Amino acid sequence: MVAEGHSTGYAIKAEIERSTRLFWGASVGGIYPELRRLTSAGLVAVRDDPRGLTRRHCYSITDEGRAALHDWLTDGSEPLFEMRNEALLRLRFAAVLSPEDRVALVRRLHALHAERTRLLEERLQEDAFDDVYDRMTAEYALGFNRWAADWATAAEARVASD
Amino acid sequence: MVAEGHSTGYAIKAEIERSTRLFWGASVGGIYPELRRLTSAGLVAVRDDPRGLTRRHCYSITDEGRAALHDWLTDGSEPLFEMRNEALLRLRFAAVLSPEDRVALVRRLHALHAERTRLLEERLQEDAFDDVYDRMTAEYALGFNRWAADWATAAEARVASD
DNA sequence: GATCTCATGTAATTAGTTACATGATTCG
């Protein structure tokens, strides 16, 4: 993100919320220490760039940093994939519930993905998306949430007929 | 899982790998301390049940534990949903890559989901699935991985035509 | 007799969140 021109910790946090949150989140408490780690590793450079009396660290990528970014993007290692889906975990144990409670469980799963679908549709219509890959990953997120909402609709019918 | 009759830490770990890993994982290092926490909270009970000289703790759920399970399954709180998808995060930054490297990125995303699809198809054909909801969540995982593999196939064509 | 599975645990480490704390600038 520094390579793209998001030059402050604050800006990076905002960009994560706007762009990658649904498939890779991070919180402020981790970003500032990480920028300092990257600095001491020589992958980014800092410059003090206060706005009036407000201190402000302006980060930019170094040649080494660009090389490291490229290495990460092209290395052959298995990319990490993890999902933590509490609604589905609950469904896994739904056998102990009454039919009504089971349906409620699936409805909540549906509501979650329907809401995210709505938000993403909005964003994809509004935004200009100067970056093709930013748009593409947003479309992935939309596609996934649509699929999951549909799955929940079908599951509701199955769960109700018990 | 204790409520279902998985009575040792070892058995619980095996059941997680078999059943919930793709949407909720856990590792041994966390399971044994958690069982002790649940015991001291009165939600499960332990009994020593050695096999020969091998010590063995046999856990069973208590009435309190059953009540807590029911509360968790029916409470109105927003269920946690988190995804950590490194392949997609890489794609998000694919603008700095050559067309060939971009295609390679999408192919790896495809390979990941295609492999998981294969594994799940196998499991769903073999297994008897005495629990309806265990099967249902496995079908969710299969459906998602199929969808993601298809998405990657479509994305590959888009990325290649640059 | 070797290897695999069953079985339990700890220690060290890593990752990450949440809450707190501060304060200037900008805009209406």
Add this chain to the structure above:
DNA sequence: CGAATCATGTAACTAATTACATGAGATC
């Protein structure tokens, strides 16, 4: 002048993984 936004940071905590360590029972 008040509220929202920009901006940085720390401390405490929670969660979780990985690696290490051990050893018996079962199977081939």
